[in-house]
Amino acid sequence: MNEIRTRFAPSPTGYLHVGGLRTALYNFLFARKNNGKFILRIEDTDRSRYVEGAVENLIQTLKWCDLFYDEGPDVDGPYGPYIQSQRLEIYREHVEKLVQKGYAYYCFCSPERLAALREEQLKLKVPQIKYDKHCLKLSPQEVQKKLESGEKYVIRLNIPENQTVKFYDIIRGEIEFDTNFIDDQVLLKSDGYPTYHLANVVDDHLMKITHVIRGEEWLSSTPKHILLYEYFGWEKPQFAHLPLLLNPDRSKLSKRQGDVAVEEYRAKGYLKEALINFVALLGWNAGDDREFYYLNELIEKFSLEGVNKSGAVFDLNKLLWLNGEHIRKKSVEDLLPLLKDEIKKSKYASQNFSDEYLKLVISAMQERIDFVHEIITKSYYFFERPISYEEKAIQKNWKQETPEHLNLLVDALEKLDNPSKEDYEKALNSVAEKLQISKGKIIHPLRLALSGTSAGPGIFDLLYTLGKEESIIRIKNAIQNITYKEPKTS
RNA sequence: GGCCCCAUCGUCUAACGGUUAGGACAUCACUCUUUCAAGGUGAAAAUACGGGUUCGAUUCCCGUUGGGGUCACCA
Numbered sequence: 001m002n003e004i005r006t007r008f009a010p011s012p013t014g015y016l017h018v019g020g021l022r023t024a025l026y027n028f029l030f031a032r033k034n035n036g037k038f039i040l041r042i043e044d045t046d047r048s049r050y051v052e053g054a055v056e057n058l059i060q061t062l063k064w065c066d067l068f069y070d071e072g073p074d075v076d077g078p079y080g081p082y083i084q085s086q087r088l089e090i091y092r093e094h095v096e097k098l099v100q101k102g103y104a105y106y107c108f109c110s111p112e113r114l115a116a117l118r119e120e121q122l123k124l125k126v127p128q129i130k131y132d133k134h135c136l137k138l139s140p141q142e143v144q145k146k147l148e149s150g151e152k153y154v155i156r157l158n159i160p161e162n163q164t165v166k167f168y169d170i171i172r173g174e175i176e177f178d179t180n181f182i183d184d185q186v187l188l189k190s191d192g193y194p195t196y197h198l199a200n201v202v203d204d205h206l207m208k209i210t211h212v213i214r215g216e217e218w219l220s221s222t223p224k225h226i227l228l229y230e231y232f233g234w235e236k237p238q239f240a241h242l243p244l245l246l247n248p249d250r251s252k253l254s255k256r257q258g259d260v261a262v263e264e265y266r267a268k269g270y271l272k273e274a275l276i277n278f279v280a281l282l283g284w285n286a287g288d289d290r291e292f293y294y295l296n297e298l299i300e301k302f303s304l305e306g307v308n309k310s311g312a313v314f315d316l317n318k319l320l321w322l323n324g325e326h327i328r329k330k331s332v333e334d335l336l337p338l339l340k341d342e343i344k345k346s347k348y349a350s351q352n353f354s355d356e357y358l359k360l361v362i363s364a365m366q367e368r369i370d371f372v373h374e375i376i377t378k379s380y381y382f383f384e385r386p387i388s389y390e391e392k393a394i395q396k397n398w399k400q401e402t403p404e405h406l407n408l409l410v411d412a413l414e415k416l417d418n419p420s421k422e423d424y425e426k427a428l429n430s431v432a433e434k435l436q437i438s439k440g441k442i443i444h445p446l447r448l449a450l451s452g453t454s455a456g457p458g459i460f461d462l463l464y465t466l467g468k469e470e471s472i473i474r475i476k477n478a479i480q481n482i483t484y485k486e487p488k489t490s
Numbered sequence: 491g492g493c494c495c496c497a498u499c500g501u502c503u504a505a506c507g508g509u510u511a512g513g514a515c516a517u518c519a520c521u522c523u524u525u526c527a528a529g530g531u532g533a534a535a536a537u538a539c540g541g542g543u544u545c546g547a548u549u550c551c552c553g554u555u556g557g558g559g560u561c562a563c564c565a
Binding site: 010046048049111125126128129130152172176177178181183190191193196215217218220221243251282283285287288291308309310311312314315317319320322328366367368378397438440447453456457459460 | 495497501502515
């Protein structure tokens with residue numbers, strides 16, 4: 001049995017589209033699952049769309065996602081180069097073979113004539129706007145003469161009339177097209193570069209790709225590709241056209257309606273694990289109820305049969321939830337470097353926090369966040385003293401007698417030596433007991449004093465993380481700075 | 491408009507002729523609790539419509555409607 005080979009063949013537009021990520025992922029999963037090879041090929045045959053640094057960025061982003069390929073621009077393989085702009089000679093050679101066999105032909109029509117033709121057809125309301133094969137009528141001598149005189153030309157695919165092109169799509173089944181609705185596609189542009197259709201077919205064959213897994217937007221040009229395989233006399237790969245990723249309004253996912261770049265999601269603090277997990281589930285499932293996967297588990301479970309046919313709306317809500325899930329499943333040790341990165345990007349960058357301290361902060365906050373950077377925004381008080389005290393919490397929890405209570409607590413805390421969480425709890429309990437009040441009467445104002453807010457980790461985690469000395473300072477500060485407010489009479 | 495594809499809760503989906511149509515996100519309620527979360531329990535929420543085939547259709551066929559994709563010297 002032949003080795004399975006798949007490829008991800010993006011054009012370097014400057015960023016990795018999340019739809020592209022899913023296509024890459026499915027290709028990757030399918031190859032890995034079947035012990036095959038996954039190839040990255042750069043389709044940069046449109047010179048007008050050249051973007052500086054796009055290829056490097058694409059590669060970096062793919063690697064950030066852990067989608068490593070076996071052959072690609074920077075990974076040597078037997079069928080390189082893997083950048084189409086470096087394969088121009090190959091395409092020319094191949095397209096000339098088609099011309100010789102009459103499956104393709106030179107066309108010298110000007111853009112003006114083409115535009116006029118289209119306009120006329122539009123006016124006549126012809127069923128299908130197509131090139132009129134005008135240049136097919138040229139004799140070999142005429143063609144030769146024009147070529148020698150240096151006239152600009154393209155090479156077109158010679159689509160036959162009244163034929164049916166059939167192919168089997170793994171996801172959609174048998175699909176048929178009538179060639180009367182297919183245009184004589186340009187294969188080689190006047191600048192000498194191939195179009196997608198030519199380069200794609202030639203490379204997929206030369207690179208021994210066995211499964212073409214790509215987005216549904218390619219479905220209607222697949223008959224052209226089928227014809228090319230037949231004209232070249234090549235064995236066809238298997239096709240699998242993936243359902244599209246959709247905007248909330250169900251149109252094709254686009255920049256205009258939110259973020260589409262993987263880099264954006266990365267910058268916003270989404271974990272690669274969450275992004276991969278989420279995107280894998282858009283259009284595929286293992287047939288069970290499972291929602292949480294790691295990449296290696298996806299490899300194990302993936303099959304093209306599990307891919308469904310209809311488009312999937314990219315639902316930020318679920319991605320957010322998954323991000324939280326992945327954060328909660330990670331160990332404190334794994335989260336530590338992520339938090340350090342976030343600190344480096346924050347206003348606390350110049351400060352030094354010990355790993356021990358940060359780990360305590362992480363375990364206190366881990367189940368309260370959806371993003372790692374929320375450790376800094378939601379609990380800034382772990383990185384500096386409270387800069388203000390939440391007004392509503394003062395109203396609710398800071399009573400006239402609170403300073404007295406907290407002073408007693410400070411006394412109790414000062415007696416503790418290297419306290420554990422339990423020691424803090426005992427100390428607080430004994431103060432409450434002495435005062436004959438409920439623990440909550442102390443806990444709430446204490447939380448306010450320590451953090452400036454009314455929400456956050458358990459109070460003893462808070463005390464333990466901040467430590468005895470710092471806690472006492474904060475309590476004293478609060479006693480000085482918070483003024484009791486008469487309850488509003490309304 | 492032509493061609494092609496698609497159609498189960500708001501969203502992602504399960505069901506591959508027989509289920510009280512299941513799960514997840516989001517929403518709401520309850521619960522746990524020192525707060526906020528997380529967790530637990532529960533509620534509301536779907537087979538687009540019309541014909542067939544069949545003892546029986548979410549499931550198979552046809553049509554309608556709706557949505558999407560594509561019609562470049564872009565990929």
